[in-house]
Amino acid sequence: MSTLTAFETPAVTITGLQKRYGDVEAVRGIDLDVAPGELFGFLGPNGAGKSTTIKILCTLVQPTAGTARVAGYDVVQQRGEVRRNIGLVFQETTLDDYLTAEHNLRFHAEIYGMPRSIVDRRIGEVLDLVGLSERRHHDVMGFSGGMKRRLEIARGLLHSPRVLFLDEPTVGLDPESRATLWKYVDELRRREHITVFLTTHYMDEAERCERIAIIDSGRIAALGTPSDLKARVGSDRIHLQTTAEPAAVAELVRERLGVAASVDGDVVVVDAPDGERFAPRLFELGLSVTSVRITRPTLDDVFLAYTGNRLQEAEKKAGRQMPPAMRMRMRGAMR
């Protein structure tokens, strides 16, 4: 019976949450609901209160004020119940390298008090889910970074939690391992109907989320679907090249179509609310168009608008590893 109502209660409910460490206000009043089954992204620069909020949700830290419920249980009053219903994958590894994959999972099954009759089958299931069945009896010591992370996800899922917290799950992984890991996360969402609460500094990962909250200075600065948020920070941009003189074209666009247009080298940049539908109108101006390119605001632009930081800059400040491709792109962006 309770299994049915479980789907109806929000996976996470946060009301007026505050946390103060001495004089420092880490969290200054957060309200948030996460629906069951949602893939929810929780983004923010370092020191914005992101980690503190997650620690409160995982019952590792007590709030100064406000309440939070996870899987329907209060994080202060019902810590044990919350813990039984959440799975945690931290950015730093928490496996015992000296034990086998299976032994790590068995340890978890025991400390979570899983019914003995289902442990074996469930270990098989989660290892299969993350593609590590063949490594079941191998020591974790010999695993690659990506395999370890997958094993941690398997372990986080072992006790069938309702909410899975993935805290920067792909930091330090190479692009191929990241892609594999996401393949498995998608698969697990399909199979287990689980709520995923994700923090990340990678734009492509944030893009996968159904909804995103951006936290800055201890408050929620923005909340919505990725496309909502992008629409909020600005319109699409049409980069137009013609045979005519750019300044004159910009002038013409402004006068005839009533939208903002600026000149960037030999390109005219036109701001339009819906780029794809607007672009054909540019062709009606009788210009000889040589190229048209439409760009949309990215989540990075959203993040920048709300926090004053770029996602990857926030990442870089933390001094963590990032894939070489990203690093190159950043260097390019800084020039």
Added chain:
Amino acid sequence: MSAVIERERDLPVAAVSAPDRGLRHEARAVKVVWQRDVVRFRKDKARIISSMMQPLLFLFVLGKGLAAAMPRTNGLDFTTFLFPGTLATGVMFVAVFSGISIVWDREFGFLREMLVAPISRSSIVVGKCLGGATVATFQGLILLALAGLVGVPYNPLLILGCVLMIFLVAFSITAFGMVLAVRVKTIQAVMPLVQMLLTPLMFLSGSLFPVGASLPLWLTIATRLNPISYAVAAMRTFVLHFIHTPAGALSSFQGGLTWGSFVVPTWLDILVVVGCGLALLGVACAMFSKAE
């Protein structure tokens, strides 16, 4: 049961159908924490071998060396005298590393896996202490197997008594190691600290020399304040009880400790060790629950 499984297949989210709660759950947690330490010790051949090195050096190098330098004391070999002390202090070092392994667990992240679980922190501490006591007792058993080489008979009762004392010492010292590990967060800091604290405990335990009335007063007091002394005294009493020595031998290499003119009986020795063990366990539980 089948209904539970079927429902679980449809809605895997609700798979936590009937997890263990309360004491049963905590007992499982204690057991698995204990088991992990035992499995890891068993896999770590280097640790088993290196942990044997120090007691063997004491027993056969220091013991035989000193025995050669001093006359046989009324028919009792010095290594026979040394044997109980070597057992007690040898297991101390094995046990303390089990306790401070929490520092490694913290550094390599595994501690977090235990801390976020729906279990009491005390279960982790109890499991760890039992684990440390078990692996140290295992090492003690290897040493006990060598008893014949130093003139100690293989009497089942004697072995049982020694195993009991070894277990108690190891349990207490593991708890002591955990107390240190709560306070000291880095591997670099905890290693010298352990050396600094355990070495005096070893030297002041009466394991290497008799702590009878002939000692200077300060040394007498220091040895009486050291709980390890009581474990050594109890084991030495066991050993001497099973050796047939000429009358008079016991007077110089006597077993029991004295408080002034009061000879501490063996049951009180055991009680002191048990008391210290439980007190350290209590402190470790309290500190661990509060700190992490």
